[in-house]
Amino acid sequence: MQTIIYRYNKTSSSIFIIGLLGIILLSLPSLIKFVSNHDTINWLLILTFDFLFFLMLLYMVIKYLIPALQNKVALELNKTGIVSYIKNVVIEWKDIERIDLRTTRTSSLLYITFKWETDHGNYIRIPLGPVGGSDSDIYNNAIDYLKKATA
Numbered sequence: 001m002q003t004i005i006y007r008y009n010k011t012s013s014s015i016f017i018i019g020l021l022g023i024i025l026l027s028l029p030s031l032i033k034f035v036s037n038h039d040t041i042n043w044l045l046i047l048t049f050d051f052l053f054f055l056m057l058l059y060m061v062i063k064y065l066i067p068a069l070q071n072k073v074a075l076e077l078n079k080t081g082i083v084s085y086i087k088n089v090v091i092e093w094k095d096i097e098r099i100d101l102r103t104t105r106t107s108s109l110l111y112i113t114f115k116w117e118t119d120h121g122n123y124i125r126i127p128l129g130p131v132g133g134s135d136s137d138i139y140n141n142a143i144d145y146l147k148k149a150t151a
Contacts, residue, residue, distance in 0.1 A: 001148055003078040004141055008068035009132040012107075017065055020057040024050050064130045074131045075138065077145050082112070084126045091124065093149035101139040108135040110142060 027046050034043035067074070067085075076083040081092040091112060100111040107129030114122055128135045 001079045001145060003076060004145075005073045005077075006075040006131045006133045006138060008064060008072055008074045008130055010065075010068040012129050013060065013064040013068045017057060017060050020053050020060065024053050024057070068130075075126070075128075077141055079149070081149075082110075082126075082142065082145075086130055087124065087126055089120065089124065093146055096146055099139070099142050099146055101135060103135075108139075110139065 027050055031043055031046045031050070034046065072085065074084075074086050076085070081090060081095075083090050095114050095116070095118065096112055097115045098113040100113070102109045102111045102125070107127055110126040110128060112124050112126065114120070114124075118124075128138060131138065
């Protein structure tokens with residue numbers, strides 16, 4: 001079995017960051033209005049939420065956009081297991097009982113159930129939103145590798 005690598009997805013990382021930046025920018029006119037009207041409670045409230053959105057933005061840039069721009073590997077399927085650089089975990093095929101693809105409103109997850117209790121519990125979820133490539137292709141490749149490794 002040859003190694004299959006999936007790099008970070010530049011598009012999804014950029015879209016999410018642009019969305020957060022848009023929220024912050026859209027709140028600025030209201031913030032300026034409340035400050036000029038000396039409406040302290042409202043401008044503090046907006047400033048607090050802007051700060052939280054800014055922290056989320058900073059986290060997304062560091063965690064997803066910078067690795068995407070550096071063309072780094074997000075997920076790897078190899079002969080010994082799955083390596084998720086997003087979650088910083090290595091999962092060996094021998095430890096996996098089942099792999100499922102779960103779709104949420106915002107993205108898909110590789111839902112990996114273990115044969116026994118691990119440091120991660122009975123399962124781990126690997127988000128596929130930041131991973132470049134088709135979610136179904138990633139899932140199908142993972143299933144194929146699991147079948148070959150456990151045969």
